[in-house]
Amino acid sequence: MTNGNQSQNITYGTVTSVSVSPLNSNIIYAGTDDGNAWQTSDGGNNWEKISATLPDRWVTRIAADPNNEDAVYITFSGYRFNENMGHIYYSDDRGTTWTNIGSSLPDVPVNDIFINPRFDVDDLYLATDIGVFVSDDLGNTWQILGNELPNVVVTDLDYHAATSTLVAATYGRSMYSYQFDYEVSTEELTLLQKTLQIYPNPASEKITIQFDKEHSAPHQIELFDVNGRLVKSIFKGRLQQENVELETDISALSSGTYFIKVQVKGQTFSKQLIKK
Numbered sequence: 001m002t003n004g005n006q007s008q009n010i011t012y013g014t015v016t017s018v019s020v021s022p023l024n025s026n027i028i029y030a031g032t033d034d035g036n037a038w039q040t041s042d043g044g045n046n047w048e049k050i051s052a053t054l055p056d057r058w059v060t061r062i063a064a065d066p067n068n069e070d071a072v073y074i075t076f077s078g079y080r081f082n083e084n085m086g087h088i089y090y091s092d093d094r095g096t097t098w099t100n101i102g103s104s105l106p107d108v109p110v111n112d113i114f115i116n117p118r119f120d121v122d123d124l125y126l127a128t129d130i131g132v133f134v135s136d137d138l139g140n141t142w143q144i145l146g147n148e149l150p151n152v153v154v155t156d157l158d159y160h161a162a163t164s165t166l167v168a169a170t171y172g173r174s175m176y177s178y179q180f181d182y183e184v185s186t187e188e189l190t191l192l193q194k195t196l197q198i199y200p201n202p203a204s205e206k207i208t209i210q211f212d213k214e215h216s217a218p219h220q221i222e223l224f225d226v227n228g229r230l231v232k233s234i235f236k237g238r239l240q241q242e243n244v245e246l247e248t249d250i251s252a253l254s255s256g257t258y259f260i261k262v263q264v265k266g267q268t269f270s271k272q273l274i275k276k
Contacts, residue, residue, distance in 0.1 A: 021064040031059025050095025066117040077109035101139025127154035202274035211244040220263040
């Protein structure tokens with residue numbers, strides 16, 4: 001319905017997006033077509049509105065971060081409001097506060113977001129009305145992803161983990177795929193292995209794992225016994241430059257030989273640990 005040059009857009013509070021945290025199934029987010037967003041930390045028994053400072057626009061996607069239990073992203077479209085501005089916001093405190101990370105995007109509706117589940121990259125991918133955009137710095141900057149994707153509305157993104165492939169569904173122009181290539185050089189892996197230190201070793205109570213400051217990239221660090229069984233998950237995430245030492249308690253372990261397994265960019269190496 002229109003009145004002169006003014007359009008009337010009716011919203012019903014319809015739920016348009018739901019996301020459950022991959023790290024904690026009690027944390028659930030929901031977004032609606034009237035610009036509201038909600039969060040529950042107890043599996044849905046109690047809900048809290050978290051959208052007071054967000055735009056009054058259609059929520060196209062709300063997505064819990066797969067690597068940070070407290071982080072969440074939300075995208076909006078102003079298409080039905082005669083607005084082209086692209087909106088994407090990020091919160092690291094479950095929606096208590098929000099940061100606009102879409103300021104460098106072109107003024108186009110954002111329809112979907114994919115957060116790379118690999119802990120060793122900071123990549124975000126957006127489906128917009130003019131294609132797919134990527135950010136490798138958590139939204140500080142954005143650029144078009146790849147080549148040969150038409151300048152067309154992309155409505156949905158999905159990820160096939162087994163083949164590291166991102167699939168984009170378009171409005172009227174079929175589907176397209178993009179193959180990721182994650183590798184770490186032999187030289188980089190060797191240097192990481194040389195600079196990582198575990199002390200004391202042998203140890204009886206606690207150990208410290210120390211990284212060189214120049215190589216404090218995201219890591220996954222796990223402790224295994226001699227039979228290859230996982231004993232303890234020590235760390236998963238991005239090490240900060242000012243914090244490249246991890247301390248872990250091994251007092252409950254039986255005496256014997258163990259292995260500290262480090263994974264970075266899909267590559268792994270191990271170091272031996274002796275428990276006294």
